[in-house]
Amino acid sequence: MKTKPKLLIITPRKFAKTTEMIIEEAGELFYLVVAPIDDIIISIDNKRLKLEYDGRDITKVDYVLPKIDSKRAVYGFEIINAFDAFPVPKPYHAATILVAHDKFLTSIVLAHSNIPVPKTHIVKTKKAFESIRSNIKYPLMAKLKGGSGGQGIMYVENKESMESIISSMEVLKEEILIQEFIENPGEDIRVLVAGDNVIGSMKRIAKDGEKRANVKAGGTPAKYTATDEVKDISIRAAKAVGADICAVDLIESRKGPVVIEVNINPGLVGLTAATNFNIAKRVVEYVYDVTTRHNKRV
Known part of the structure; x- marks a missing residue:
């Protein structure tokens, strides 16, 4: 009887719905x-x-x-940094966290990888803000560096x-x-990347009066087939941040798609609803394929 490979899932104690979906398929x-x-x-002993x-x-x-998740990013970094010393495959190294x-x-x-992103400034003081005042136009988006799920994002009119x-x-x-x-109809695109392929995509449509299209912010997942351009940008974005499995969020602008976020801990509930596919199964099958290929080499 063939022995099953061993998969370690590192997760908050309270499982998210996505984690439950992955555990169910991975078994x-x-x-x-x-x-x-x-x-x-994590220990260092002798x-x-x-x-x-x-x-x-x-x-x-x-x-x-x-x-x-973002709340545990610091200790998560330390754990994955320790795992980087071992020859165990995983979707990213510690630096990616x-x-x-x-953001x-x-x-x-x-930007260093020539991937389109919105014009962005980072400031911490009124003095710094004054120095860029003439370079910004309203309305604009103000964001906390580490927000997720649509949290920490503000639409600023003046x-x-x-x-x-x-x-x-x-x-x-x-x-x-x-x-x-970026002017658009109140929607964005989410693309799920696994290696060199896109394994799921959807549009997220913001609810009335809301500028954030995130599902957690009340956005509605909708069917969407990624164009070749969107696929190419998404795969390059994933590689740029060093993620083998991740979601890439984009907005269509007058000049073409721009990347607004790369999410290494994406939810799969919205994608599953929008595509009618078992996205968790696709993720697990990709992980199994990577594991099998790695074990054949060692």
């Missing part, structure tokens, strides 16, 4: 180990690095699938509102991203 192909992020222990959960060595697996959970770093990395936001951020000692507003 068919893998022997599963599910480790809550907060309960993983110059030897160890990662343990519940007294077990969790490096003796065939694939690591992290489901790390730092990039993907920071401005993401924009820098994408300079008075922007000045109020800057004042609040200055008190909190937080940076704020000031990004051009």
